Amino acid sequence: MSTSGGAEASPARPRHRAIRRRPFRRARTLAGALGVTVLGAVLPGTGYVWTGRRLGYAVLGGFLALLGVVGYFVQDWHRALDLAFEPVQLRVLAVVLGVVFVAWAFTVVTTYVMARPAAMxxxxxxxxxxxxxxxxxxxxIPAVQSARLATTQAHLVATVFDDEQTATTPTDTTAADPWGGRDRVNVLLLGGDGGVGRTGIRTDSVILLSMDxxxxxxxxxxxxRNMMNAQFxxxxxxxxxFPDGFRSTDPAADAGNWMLNAVYSQVPxxxxxxxxxxxxxxxxxxxQAVAGSxxxxxxYYLLINLLxxxxLVDAIGGVTVNVNEPIAINGNTDAGIPPTGYLQPGPDQHLDGFxxxxxxxxxxxSDDYQRMLRQRCMVNAIIEEADPVNVLRRYQALAKTGEKILRTDVPRxxxxxxxxxxLKVKETKVRSIAFISSDRFSSADPDFAWMQTVVANALEPHRRHAPKDDPGKAVRTDDVCGYHPVAAATP
Structure with a gap:
């Protein structure tokens, strides 16, 4: 129907107004684009925000949440230690690290693509x-290395600390009370010639480490190693x-099968x-033999394959010891085979694994006692080299070596x-006592009552046990690892 005066009808209004989008932002120069990219690399998501993408807020929020998770472990390093001995979680961590890196790299590349100038x-x-x-x-580089470390640690834990079934470990320990209320934990360090999985090896190195x-x-x-009549x-x-100690009732028995180093193979x-x-x-x-004696x-015990x-020494980067007298390389006294060389005396000698x-x-x-004292010095030298920085730097090699030569019953x-x-032990000076041949000790017929008095006095110096004179002085070897060259002709 037409209106009066012949006026035309006005056009209908559009139902929706056109939405004007703000154009995404670009840098004017390459330097500016790279600056935005670096900002987005340091704080993922901020580069997206700068270019006008709202997705950047979500990315930034995810990154901050990830930092919160990392902070949860960093603020209490015991949580990180707990993680370090959980193989499944370590493998998950390795995968997460890979995914996080790929996501981070994607944001960096896309930030640059969006921020770069239109014409270059x-x-x-x-x-x-x-x-x-x-x-x-x-x-x-660090992302891949971290993932490798996590995978390596997972394999080491699963291989060495596999919760070995044992009949002699404490049964009253928990993660909350790892020492079962005891003031000392005693770990037996064993060295044997042979694979750690073999049962027929001889433990030629026997050292008890008692820690407060x-x-x-x-x-x-x-x-x-040649101590007879070990007690239980x-x-x-x-x-x-063995009510009278580890000995044979057969007078014709081979004495070599009844020394301390034969307990490992003979008893089973x-x-x-x-x-x-x-x-x-x-x-x-x-x-049990060391405990009774x-x-x-x-x-617990820790067995290392001496072969x-x-x-292990090469993996840790070598050790530093004092050499007080010429020490033979190779050679067999019993077979009359002479050494092929010698370690010459000298202070602070850095030795490789060989x-x-x-x-x-x-x-x-030299005799078994001299070798026993040097083994004690070697343990001390390894402790000195095992600082956290050195261990972390060489961890890949250490872990791979440890999987092959270590065995223990310490629960994971x-x-x-x-x-x-x-770490507490490393901060203190480790005292050392060795039972060497003297007027008070004979490995062929040990005085176990005297030995136990020596041990008690060493562990409780403020409460001296009988006899009143300190029998421990005869076997104290705290300074045996110092430089005290023996006046002898060099071979």
């Missing part, structure tokens, strides 16, 4: 691509089998399962507590 010369385009690539590579669980103050007791605790089934062969279910009956038997509890010791092995094992021209859940205690 070929040189500028090439330069921008090179800078962004280098930025991603620089971050990729509160202060880390420690004492090492070295026992000779009165409440041990082995005491019933003679009395299998006598201590109960165990994956390493030999280690359980040696723990010294009159202390022995909680792989060379690789020479460290012979420093610990060389017997040509207690390892964070042991790491914490080890």
């Amino acid at each position: 010369s070929r040189l500028e385009s090439a330069l921008g691509a090179v800078v962004v690539t280098l930025l991603c590579v620089l971050v990729a 669980t509160h202060t880390g103050r420690s004492v090492m007791f070295s026992l000779p 605790p009165a409440d041990s089934p082995l005491h019933g089998a 062969a003679l009395y299998p399962h006598i201590l109960g279910k165990s994956e390493n009956e030999g280690a359980d038997a040696v723990k 010294l009159g202390v509890h022995v909680d 792989g010791f060379q690789q 020479h460290a092995l012979w420093y610990s094992r060389g017997r040509w021209g 859940e207690l390892m964070p507590a042991f790491v914490d205690l080890a």
